[in-house]
Amino acid sequence: MLAIALLAFLCVSASANEVQVKSSSYNGEYGGVTGRRFSHSGNQMEGPITAIRIRAxxxxxxxxxxxxxxxWSDNVGGTHGDLEEIFLYPGESVIQVSGKYKHYLRKLVFITSKGRRLSFGGKEGISFNAVPxxxxxxLRYISGRATxxxxxxxxxxxxxxxNQNNC
Incomplete structure (x- = not known):
């Protein structure tokens, strides 16, 4: 009886892990190879992305x-340049990110589930387009490199x- 219960538990655990793996994906790393690594993986536990600040x-x-x-996550990168702050609407999410890079990230464009296009930075570089x-x-969180x-x-x-409170 114990063996059957253990087998049932293992099957349920494997199914739950399979669901998680099938709902997660990653795009990148777009840009250069220098800089200190950063990751917001722990920040996602605070809830969905609700705003973005970019200095460009x-x-x-x-x-x-x-x-x-x-x-707010810690600021990564520098503190000069023009600051733009964009707040997402309740229930709005980032569903696509495109941009340009060459040694450094040069442009970022966030497309939201409400059809908004939030564009930051320059025009030159190698293009990328990331979708889940x-x-x-x-988009659950961001990682990368910064100087x-x-x-x-x-x-x-x-x-x-x-299950998160979206503000």
Whole structure:
């Protein structure tokens, strides 16, 4: 009897892990190989992405900060350049990210589930376009490399956290 219960538990656990794997995907790393690594993987536990702060000039993405739920991540990259702050609407998510890079991240464009296109940075570089691998998944968190600029970015996709309070 104990053996049957253990076998049933293992099957349920394997199925739950399979569901998680099938709903997560990753794009990147887009950009150069220099800089210190950063990851917002722990920040996603605070809730969905609700706002984005970008520091940019006409050539580069300089700094990046993301609000998860009601909590801002640490700023990565530099602190000069023009600061833009974009708040997402309740229930709105990032569903596509494109941009340009060459040694440094030069442009970022976030497309949201409400059809908004949020564009930052310059015009030159190698183009990339990142979308989640699985349907109905959204941008959950960002990772990458940074110096005084954002040198590279990675995009992590997953299910929208339905149990979080979206502010």
């Amino acid at each position: 000039d006409t050539h580069y993405i300089i700094g990046l900060q993301v609000r998860y739920g009601r909590t 691998l699985h349907p109905n998944t959204v 005084n600029y954002i040198t590279a970015i990675g995009l992590h996709w997953g299910n929208y956290p339905s």
